[in-house]
Amino acid sequence: xxxxxxLNETHRDMGARMVSFxxxxxxxxxxxxxxxxxxxxxxxxxxxxxxxxxxxxxxxRTREFLQHLLANDVGKLQNPGKALYxxxxxxxxxxxxxxxxxxxxxxxxxxxxxxxxxxxxxxxIEAQAKPYEVSVxxxxxxxxxxxxxxxxxxxxxxxxxxxxxxxAMDLKPFSAAYAGxxxxxxTGYTGEDGFEVMMPESEAPAFWRALADAGxxxxxxxxxxxxxxxxxxxxxxxxxxETQSPLTSGLAWTVALEPQxxxxxxxxxxxxxxxxxxxxxxxxxxxxxxxVLRGHQKVFDGDREVGELTSGGFSPTLExxxxxxxxAADAGEQLTVDVRGKRLTVRRVKMPFVRNGKACIAL
Amino acid sequence: MSNDVPTELKYTRSxxxxxxxxxxxxxxxxxxxxxxxxxxxxxxxxxEVGAELGAGxxxxxxxxxxxxxxxxxxxxxxxxxxxxxxxxxxxTINQDAYEDGWIFRVRLADPSEVEALLDADAYxxxxxxxxx
Numbered sequence: 001x002x003x004x005x006x007l008n009e010t011h012r013d014m015g016a017r018m019v020s021f022x023x024x025x026x027x028x029x030x031x032x033x034x035x036x037x038x039x040x041x042x043x044x045x046x047x048x049x050x051x052x053x054x055x056x057x058x059x060x061r062t063r064e065f066l067q068h069l070l071a072n073d074v075g076k077l078q079n080p081g082k083a084l085y086x087x088x089x090x091x092x093x094x095x096x097x098x099x100x101x102x103x104x105x106x107x108x109x110x111x112x113x114x115x116x117x118x119x120x121x122x123x124x125i126e127a128q129a130k131p132y133e134v135s136v137x138x139x140x141x142x143x144x145x146x147x148x149x150x151x152x153x154x155x156x157x158x159x160x161x162x163x164x165x166x167x168a169m170d171l172k173p174f175s176a177a178y179a180g181x182x183x184x185x186x187t188g189y190t191g192e193d194g195f196e197v198m199m200p201e202s203e204a205p206a207f208w209r210a211l212a213d214a215g216x217x218x219x220x221x222x223x224x225x226x227x228x229x230x231x232x233x234x235x236x237x238x239x240x241x242e243t244q245s246p247l248t249s250g251l252a253w254t255v256a257l258e259p260q261x262x263x264x265x266x267x268x269x270x271x272x273x274x275x276x277x278x279x280x281x282x283x284x285x286x287x288x289x290x291x292v293l294r295g296h297q298k299v300f301d302g303d304r305e306v307g308e309l310t311s312g313g314f315s316p317t318l319e320x321x322x323x324x325x326x327x328a329a330d331a332g333e334q335l336t337v338d339v340r341g342k343r344l345t346v347r348r349v350k351m352p353f354v355r356n357g358k359a360c361i362a363l
Numbered sequence: 364m365s366n367d368v369p370t371e372l373k374y375t376r377s378x379x380x381x382x383x384x385x386x387x388x389x390x391x392x393x394x395x396x397x398x399x400x401x402x403x404x405x406x407x408x409x410x411e412v413g414a415e416l417g418a419g420x421x422x423x424x425x426x427x428x429x430x431x432x433x434x435x436x437x438x439x440x441x442x443x444x445x446x447x448x449x450x451x452x453x454x455t456i457n458q459d460a461y462e463d464g465w466i467f468r469v470r471l472a473d474p475s476e477v478e479a480l481l482d483a484d485a486y487x488x489x490x491x492x493x494x495x
Contacts, residue, residue, distance in 0.1 A: 033428045034403040292426040314405040
């Protein structure tokens, strides 16, 4: 039996098509994934992300603990409310999860981790936290709704609690504000402006309906995937996992090797990988002709297999198929992908494919 | 969206429909139920005209934003024609699965194969049983 978020009944009442998604019964679309995708690119859409887990970390040594736990450096977080994206690594450099961490005070940081990895994440964090006397509190009592799109903030403003609406509108990108148990981060996973809003679970259904009344399109997780793919954002479990490091997943920019004396989990493994050279490259691909690229399809340079797609799909904005791939360091520019026995020509492109509603690549 | 099941057609368990004309030519597509499950279609790989298909053979692929799905020929025969409209407008299947969204036409090698397919009631029951 799949787990249900507090919005499950609301989705059904509002006509969502529900599917099993990583152990959760979630909306895949509300009729048309493509229309929902365009709503987020051109106006505003919302996603139920209550299945993701908020973890509060409290204690005087929390910052020091996170500088050990995470590959990115929370030393960069100097103003309360500021957020940072990071991978959490094993000793061998494999990615346990990717997450966002918010600095709220020296005694309180908040992380948001993936749904499918919550159990192993919390166990790992708790074990790592012990020597630092940091308390680890998963907030299963909080719901989370992402409101995304060029008009997302404007529309969300009208329905946020009064004491939060004004401070939310003043937020800089990748920053958060809170009032009581309501929390608003100007963050997201679509390549658009917007908010991720946390609230007591019991208040999530009314907030969802109020957003819909304010003209925010309810969207399923299908659109969330095409949006994040266009935005060149990695998906845990597809584009990286415990067998890959950030350096082989296009996430080298999230690894802070300076200062050199910060001893974070996985550091020496990453340094060894980097010194060894010839690491696979993580690249964006555009399918030249018709068809759809999918994860796990093999990539070829001439007759030589040089890697595979980590995720792929149809881009509703570009009306072409795009993919992310991990390929050999010496793979050339002229590549093909095996799509059900046929070799289709792809072009290597710089990610993101789409950002703020606009194509970032030439078609 | 209604899950239409026209009574004059025959169906497969893998969600294809078949319409046979007076000259023994079968027009084949996927059902309205199937297109709704797949969601927005973005690409259709059509069979080759002239190909000889066996009943149950994989012969086309419909790709939605979510996933790729094989289409099986319900009958044995030669492909006479394919719906070229789908190359540029795969969403035609979403809009009109039983008419404009047809996929290919086959000259039937053995018309009795059609009799063995599901009728509308049996298909509707099958589709419903698969829902959960």
